[in-house]
Amino acid sequence: MRKNLCVGILSETRYDEKRTPLDPSDVKWLVKRGVKVEIESSPRRAFKDNEYKAAGAKILNRFRNATLLLGIKGPPVEGLYPNKIYMVFSHTVKGQSHNMPLLKACLKKNTTLIDYEKIVDLQGKRLVYFGRFAGICGLIDSLHYLGKRLEREGLKNPFSLIQPTYRYGSLKEVKKAVAELGDKIRTKGFIKRLSPFIIGITGHGRVSGGVQEILEPLNPIEIHPRDMTRFIKHQKRMRHKIYKIVFLREEKFRSKDGKGFYFEEYLKNPKRFESNLDAYLPYLNMLIHTSYWDSRYPRLVTKKMIDKLSRNKPFRLRFIADISCDVNGSIELTYKTTTISNPIFTYDPHNKKFAGGDSPQGIGILAVDNLPAELPKDASREFSGLIRDYVYQIAIHGARDITNHAALPTEIRRAVIIQGGKITRDFKHLKKWVK
Numbered sequence: 001m002r003k004n005l006c007v008g009i010l011s012e013t014r015y016d017e018k019r020t021p022l023d024p025s026d027v028k029w030l031v032k033r034g035v036k037v038e039i040e041s042s043p044r045r046a047f048k049d050n051e052y053k054a055a056g057a058k059i060l061n062r063f064r065n066a067t068l069l070l071g072i073k074g075p076p077v078e079g080l081y082p083n084k085i086y087m088v089f090s091h092t093v094k095g096q097s098h099n100m101p102l103l104k105a106c107l108k109k110n111t112t113l114i115d116y117e118k119i120v121d122l123q124g125k126r127l128v129y130f131g132r133f134a135g136i137c138g139l140i141d142s143l144h145y146l147g148k149r150l151e152r153e154g155l156k157n158p159f160s161l162i163q164p165t166y167r168y169g170s171l172k173e174v175k176k177a178v179a180e181l182g183d184k185i186r187t188k189g190f191i192k193r194l195s196p197f198i199i200g201i202t203g204h205g206r207v208s209g210g211v212q213e214i215l216e217p218l219n220p221i222e223i224h225p226r227d228m229t230r231f232i233k234h235q236k237r238m239r240h241k242i243y244k245i246v247f248l249r250e251e252k253f254r255s256k257d258g259k260g261f262y263f264e265e266y267l268k269n270p271k272r273f274e275s276n277l278d279a280y281l282p283y284l285n286m287l288i289h290t291s292y293w294d295s296r297y298p299r300l301v302t303k304k305m306i307d308k309l310s311r312n313k314p315f316r317l318r319f320i321a322d323i324s325c326d327v328n329g330s331i332e333l334t335y336k337t338t339t340i341s342n343p344i345f346t347y348d349p350h351n352k353k354f355a356g357g358d359s360p361q362g363i364g365i366l367a368v369d370n371l372p373a374e375l376p377k378d379a380s381r382e383f384s385g386l387i388r389d390y391v392y393q394i395a396i397h398g399a400r401d402i403t404n405h406a407a408l409p410t411e412i413r414r415a416v417i418i419q420g421g422k423i424t425r426d427f428k429h430l431k432k433w434v435k
Contacts, residue, residue, distance in 0.1 A: 002397065002398045003398050004034060004035055004036070004395055004396055004398055005035075005067045005068045005085075005394065005395040005398055005399070005400075006035075006036040006037070006038060006065040006066045006067055006068070006395075007022075007030065007035055007036070007037045007038070007066060007068050007069075007070065007391060007395050008037070008038045008039070008040065008063045008066025008067075008068065008069045008070065009021060009022055009027075009037070009038070009039045009040065009052075009057075009069075009070050009071070010040055010069055010070065010071035010075060010088075011040035011041065011042040011044075011045070012042065012044065012045070012071065012072055012073060013073075013075070013076050013079075014073055014370070015044070016339055016340045016341060016370065016373060017044070017072060017073060017370055017373050018044050018045060018046045018373055018376035019046060019072045019130075019370075019372060019373050019376045019379055019380045019383070020045050020046060020047060020072070020376075020380045020384075021070040021071060021072060021087070021380075021383065021384065021387060022037075022070060022384045022387070022388065022391070023047060023377075023380050023381050023384040024047050024051040024052050024054070024055040025055070025381075025384075026384045026385070026388045027039075027052055027055040027056065027057050028055035028056055029388065030388070030391065030392060030395070031055065031056035031057065032056075033392065033396070034396070035391075035392060035395045035396065036058075036065065037052075037055075037056070037057040037058070037066075038057065038058045038059075038060055038063050038064065038065065038066040039052045039053075039057045039058065039059050039060065040060060040061070040062070040063065041059050041060065041061055046376035046377045046380055047377070047380070063081065066084075067084055067085060067400070068084075068085045068087070068391065068394055068395055069081065069084050069085065069086050069087070070087050070088075070387075070391065071086070071087070071088040072088065072089060072370075073088065073089060073370070074088050074089065074090045074091060074092075074099060074102045075088065075102070077101050077102055077105040080102075080105050080106070080109055080111065081109075081111075082109040082110055082111070083109070083110050083111070084111060084112070085111075085112040085114065085394070085400065085402070086106070086111060086112070086113050086114065087114045087115075087116065087387070087391070088113075088114075088115070088116070089115065089116050089117055090102060090103070090113060090115045090117075090417065091117075092115070092417065092430065093115060093117060093118060093417065093427065093430070094294055094295075097433070100433055100434060103417075103418070103430065103433070103434055104434055106418045106421070107418060107421050107422070107423070107434065108421070109421070110420060110421035111418060111421060112400070112402060112416060112418060112419050112420055113416070113417045113418040114402065114412065114415050114416050114417070115415055115417050116128040116129075116387070116415070118414065118415040118417070119390070119411050119412060119415045120411060120414075120415075121411065126206075127386065127411060128383070128386045128387055128390075129206055129383075129386070130372040130379055130382075130383055131205060131206030131207040131209075131210065132206045132207070132209060132210040132213070132382070133210060133371070133372035133375055133378065133379040133382070134207050134210060134323050134371045134372050135206070135207040135208060135209060135210020135211040135212075135213070135214070135290060135323060136165070136171065136174065136210040136211070136213060136214050136375070137165040137210075137371040137372060137374045137375060138207075138210075138211065138288065138290075138321050138323040138366065138368075138371050139210070139211045139214045139215065139288060139321070140162060140164070140165045140168075140174060140178075140214060141164050141165055141321070141343060141366060141368070141371070141374070142286060142288065142319060142321040142366055143159045143162045143181075144159060144162045144163060144164050145164070145319070145343065145344050145364060145366065146159060146285075146286060146318060146319040146364065147159025147160055147162060149318065149319070149360050149364055150194070150318070152360045153360055155191060155193060155194065156191055157190065157191070157194060158181060158184040158185050158188060158189075158190070159181070161177065161180055161181045161184055162177060162178075162181055163177070164340075164343075164374070165371075165374035165375060166340055166374040168375070170375070170377070170378055171375055171378045174214070174375070175214070175217065178214055178217045178218065179217045181218065182217050182218045182219065185218060185240060185241070185242060186240055187240075189239035189240040190239050190240075191239075192239070194285065195238060195239040196231070196232070196238045196239075196241070196243050197241075197242050197243065197285050198223070198242075198243045198244070198245065198283060198284050198285055198286075198316075199215070199220070199242065199243070199244045199245070199284070199285065199286045199287075199288060200244075200245045200247065200277075200280060200281075200284040200286070200287045200288065201244060201245065201246045201247065201287075201288045201290065202247050202252060202287070202288070202289050202290055202291045202300060203289070203290035203291040203292075203324075204246070204248075205290065205291075205292075207290035207323055207324070208246065208288075208290040211288050211290065211323075212244075212246070215242070215244060218242045219241070219242075220241070220242045220243060220244040221241055221242075221243050221244070222243070222244055222245070222246065223243050223244070223245050224245075225245055225247060225251045225279075225280055228245070228279075228280055228283050229283070231243075232283050232314070245280070245284070247277070247280075249261065249263055249266070250263075251276060251280075252275065252276055252277060252291075252300060253266060253273045253274065253275060253276050253298065254273065254274060254275075254276040255272060255273055256272055256273060256274050257272070261273070261276075270296050270297045270298060271298075273298055274298050275298055275299060275300045275301065275302070275305065277300050277301060277305075278305050278308075278309060281301070281305070281306075281309055281315075281317050282309050282312070282314050282315045282316060282317065283314060283316060284316060284317050285316055285317070285318060285319070286317075286318065286319045286320070286321070287301070287317065287319070287320045287321070288321045288323065289301075289320065289321065289322045289323060289324055289330065289331050290323050290324060291324060291330060292324065293324060293326050293329050293330035294326075294329075295329075297330075299329070299330050299331070299332050300330045300331060301320065301330070301331045301332060301333060302332045303332050303333060303347075303349075303352070306333065306347065306349045306363065307349045307352060309349075310349035310350065311349075317363060318363060318364065319363065319364045319365075319366070320333065320363060320364070320365050320366070321366040322334045322365060322366065322367045323366075323371065325337055325367050325368070325369045327367075331365075333347045333363070333365050334365060334367045335354065336367065337367050337368070337369040338365075338366065338367045338368050338369075339368060340368055340370070340371075340373065340374060342357070343366055343367075343368050344357065344364050344365065344366055345357070345364075345365050345367075346359040346360075346361065346362045346363065346364055346365065347362050347363050347365060348361050348362035348363075349362060349363070350362075390409065390412050393407075393408055393409060393412065394408065394412065400420075401419065401420070402416045402419060403416045403419050403424055414426060417430070
């Protein structure tokens with residue numbers, strides 16, 4: 001007779017990680033349907049142990065019966081349970097070197113590893129995500145920290161109204177603060193040196209959607225990139241508005257041989273293309289990067305590009321929020337990730353040096369890799385609703401051999417990176433990274 005799997009919720013080990021994969025209401029939903037749930041006790045989690053206890057879960061310091069273990073970030077290698085099924089963001093699918101120890105440990109301990117990032121539909125669109133909240137938190141933090149930098153230079157700006165996201169108790173409070181900011185911009189505006197205030201955004205996915213959701217109460221006026229230079233020349237007095245540019249693929253890249261941008265050709269031969277953002281960066285006050293990238297594709301912003309552009313006027317770029325957060329990736333200036341408590345570093349193109357902290361000289365870089373943790377309850381509730389049914393399907397079928405269990409949704413079976421201590425066929429490229 002088939003036996004249900006017991007579900008376990010891992011205690012996150014990062015000090016600034018308060019999110020949880022399942023909230024108490026969805027734990028209660030599972031328990032009512034015959035799925036047992038164990039919770040590793042945690043003082044940091046956004047929801048308290050007693051809330052889960054009231055939902056019918058058992059609170060433990062260490063799992064006893066749980067087989068399907070759910071977390072957010074990849075678990076520490078030294079604490080990995082053998083012979084279990086893990087569902088986490090493992091950050092291993094691109095062969096990220098800093099997470100190869102986790103992959104090796106999973107192989108050694110006969111683990112099955114399901115990565116949320118690879119739960120996608122037939123078109124490759126992600127079905128499980130925190131992207132919206134990454135965009136929301138990333139924009140709020142960017143406005144706050146840019147405002148602080150400008151203040152230190154003696155440049156008055158309206159962003160003093162905005163706090164870092166973690167100081168707000170909910171998304172509702174965030175949106176209230178943004179509405180107040182919109183009122184201030186409409187009445188007080190920006191000083192001449194900061195006008196017109198233009199935000200550039202790369203990407204059209206959920207992260208970009210979160211950024212624009214927060215921008216919406218500010219009633220931004222959208223500019224087409226081809227109108228950029230003409231707009232700057234004739235609209236210097238437009239001080240009571242925020243402007244945005246959302247870059248399309250054909251605006252972000254150009255052919256090295258001058259033949260134009262063709263997306264099909266770009267996918268086949270990405271090395272024949274290069275970034276076109278150097279045509280726009282000098283006119284932006286802030287760049288928000290939300291696009292997917294891997295090493296096959298050209299970078300959008302390089303050190304060489306910034307060094308060259310900064311020697312000429314105009315050059316208005318003061319801040320880059322790399323929400324995609326690929327180290328040495330599409331934004332080459334992102335040489336490391338940052339944390340919620342220490343979110344900014346600076347690149348000074350004149351001296352070609354990085355500075356720790358929020359130095360006012362140069363371009364501020366935000367590269368926090370767990371931005372949604374700043375609104376842990378709201379973000380966790382949304383995420384929980386996305387994974388609950390997948391968790392139920394695996395648990396109720398007692399499924400251990402996930403990839404070959406025909407009763408499970410295809411998107412779950414295809415998201416298995418390691419099955420029973422062996423790398424699956426779809427991720428065989430990881431074998432070279434493990435070696």
